[in-house]
Amino acid sequence: MKEQPIGVFDSGYGGLTVLKELVGQLPQYDYIYLGDNARAPYGNRSFETVYHYTLQCVRWLFDEGCPLVILACNTASAKALRTIQQLDLPRIAPENRILGVIRPTTEVVGNFTRTNHVGILATRGTVLSESYAIEIAKFYPGIEVYQQACPLWVPLIENNEHDKPGADYFVKTYTDQLMRQSPKIDTVVLACTHYPLLKEKIAAQLPAGSNLISQGEIVAASLADYLQRHPEMEARCSKGSRTRFFTTDSTEDFDNHASIFYGKPLRSTHIDL
DSSP states (O other): OOOOOOOOOSSSTTTHHHHHHHHHHHSOOOOOEEEEEEEOOOTOHHHHHHHHHHHHHHHHHHHHTTEEEOOOOOHHHHHHHIIIIIIHHHOTTTTOEEEEEEHHHHHGGEEEEEEEESEEEOOOOHHHHHHHHHHHHOOOOEEEEEEEOOOTTHHHHHTTTTSSSSHHHHHHHHHHHHHHHOOTOOEEEEESGGGGGHHHOOOOOOOOEEEESSHHHHHHHHHHHHHHHHHHHHHHSSSSEEEEEEEEHHHHHHHHHHHHHSSSOOOOOEEEO
């Protein structure tokens, strides 16, 4: 059977933290990862630009045979997913599907909080989209949502400065700004797939007993559930336990940085869009 991998897309490296969990929980499937590193980061770009870039990358993954694409990028999920699902998918590939990372996270966030005060740490684009507040309200109307943009965290991580002492100041700055919005916050969502690399530093700045949620495990469990509920899609996904990596920028840079997110060495291929 022709390989029909599950596509995983991110503007850069962060989606590798999601892919790592997908491969860990669902190792039987084939995967293609595409990082649009040449145009990253997406966090401060306009809705129209993020939509345009994301649609280009989704179409490339479809052309590579992916019947299912996961936007492992909160900014793309917030700014582009709904439009592509509603306007583009019926026209370009009605039999294919695109999933994001925001809905799976918001579906379960109520299981973690006792105070019903939830904090969101995210890029400026995700915060401005209000996607988390809107989605959480659908599932848990009693939860109060507080958001904090962290514009310097992705550059810190992508320049491999996240584990240096200098990063502590910026982690504390944004975490304190979030907690000042409500001392009742007991659950914080890392609403950017880069942020798990700062998880220990962020946790150290939160009150004792706080829940700090990263998305990889949640998205992997959600995908397993989705495939079980949609056997027609599950049957289309090839099962050869192969994972391939592509980047729109330098493969040398990608391979050097990507191993930090993925947890082991990898080799990528360059593509032009």
